[in-house]
Amino acid sequence: MKPEFLFVPGPVNVPRRVALAEARDVIYHRGEEFAELLKSVDAKLKRVFRTENTILYFTSSGTGAMEACVANLLNSNDEVLVIEGGKFGQRWRELCQAFHVKHHVITLDWGRAIHPQQIAEALDKHPTISALFIQLSETSTGTVYDLESIAKITDKRDILFIVDAISGLGVVPLEPDKWGVDCVIAGSQKSLMVPPGLAFVSVSERAWQRVAKSDLPKYYWDFNAAKKNLYFTPFTPAISLIMALDEALNIILEEGVENLLAHTELYARATRAAVTAMGLKLFSERPGAVCTAISVPVGLNSKEILEGLRRDFGIKISGGQDHLKGKILRIGHIGDIGPKDLFGVIAALELTLHKLGYKLELGVGVRAAMEVFAES
Numbered sequence: 001m002k003p004e005f006l007f008v009p010g011p012v013n014v015p016r017r018v019a020l021a022e023a024r025d026v027i028y029h030r031g032e033e034f035a036e037l038l039k040s041v042d043a044k045l046k047r048v049f050r051t052e053n054t055i056l057y058f059t060s061s062g063t064g065a066m067e068a069c070v071a072n073l074l075n076s077n078d079e080v081l082v083i084e085g086g087k088f089g090q091r092w093r094e095l096c097q098a099f100h101v102k103h104h105v106i107t108l109d110w111g112r113a114i115h116p117q118q119i120a121e122a123l124d125k126h127p128t129i130s131a132l133f134i135q136l137s138e139t140s141t142g143t144v145y146d147l148e149s150i151a152k153i154t155d156k157r158d159i160l161f162i163v164d165a166i167s168g169l170g171v172v173p174l175e176p177d178k179w180g181v182d183c184v185i186a187g188s189q190k191s192l193m194v195p196p197g198l199a200f201v202s203v204s205e206r207a208w209q210r211v212a213k214s215d216l217p218k219y220y221w222d223f224n225a226a227k228k229n230l231y232f233t234p235f236t237p238a239i240s241l242i243m244a245l246d247e248a249l250n251i252i253l254e255e256g257v258e259n260l261l262a263h264t265e266l267y268a269r270a271t272r273a274a275v276t277a278m279g280l281k282l283f284s285e286r287p288g289a290v291c292t293a294i295s296v297p298v299g300l301n302s303k304e305i306l307e308g309l310r311r312d313f314g315i316k317i318s319g320g321q322d323h324l325k326g327k328i329l330r331i332g333h334i335g336d337i338g339p340k341d342l343f344g345v346i347a348a349l350e351l352t353l354h355k356l357g358y359k360l361e362l363g364v365g366v367r368a369a370m371e372v373f374a375e376s
Helices: 016-022 032-049 062-073 087-098 116-125 147-157 205-211 223-228 239-255 257-277 302-313 339-355 364-375
Strands: 054-059 079-084 102-107 131-135 160-164 183-187 198-203 291-295 328-332
Touching: 016 239, 032 054, 032 198, 032 239, 054 062, 054 223, 062 087, 062 131, 062 160, 062 183, 062 198, 062 205, 062 223, 079 087, 079 116, 087 102, 087 131, 087 160, 102 116, 116 147, 131 147, 147 160, 160 205, 198 205, 198 223, 198 239, 205 223, 239 257, 257 291, 257 339, 257 364, 302 328, 302 339, 339 364
Parallel strands: 079 102, 079 131, 131 160, 160 183
Antiparallel strands: 054 198, 183 198, 291 328
């Protein structure tokens, strides 16, 4: 079967340079060569994270790093606030439940964005809350939260601010050091353009003070062990993935972090313009650059749309999760894609919808996307 071209929010298409770097000979993870490699990666990754804080490395999915934050930053008697506006906010809640941490939840209709005032009101109502768990980009709905405004609220109250930026790092504005974000979580398979298997957490000085007091169980996820063995890692690392990450960071820094933000936002705006011109409805009230979520038109079957794109064009986009399964489509804008790829997926979506009986003027979406590019 011909490989699918990925227009999903992750994992993403991997650049050839990155794939070739992963194929290099494996080096010894307890030797100086590996330590020098990880030091090089660390310096580059901090530029993408926009932080001077310590970054810890884990061989895991992003969810592993989320669990590590709960295990290392909290005490058994802590009280925390969770924002649940989608599948991954739900994951924060489930992690708190797994560790028996008392948690308050602000539940949002999926696709809605949290308003900072809602957080302020929750913290006023529960003054013993010590930490806030939230997403930068809620991948299940394509919704981005206003973390800069939220950080002003948490910083004033000395609330630990923990952000899942697994899909959003590098493509959605985030300034941890300037804003006062204590922990930022990321994964290799999103904008970093590396296959799945690496997760990262940046840890502020305030967060390290909480780590020193934590009494929750941890072993593999121990922040102190990871910090003590920073450039060798306490356990066997994914050496080939770190080689690939080194090359991916070279690509990102050659383009420039600001340029990566700008071009991903351009692709997102072009996609939103295209689907709107096609008469489709955007699902998120505050869409971001990671993916565009679209409501499936009445009378159409999302499974047929997804299958048509895959079968006829070799293109893979995402459907909805949980109760949104069958109700939305998600087009990713991250990874190794270019303008011709974006125009191609829009044209393929138009033809697929047309074949399924949806009424639209063929080419209207591609034209709208091209106009956004022409104006940029």
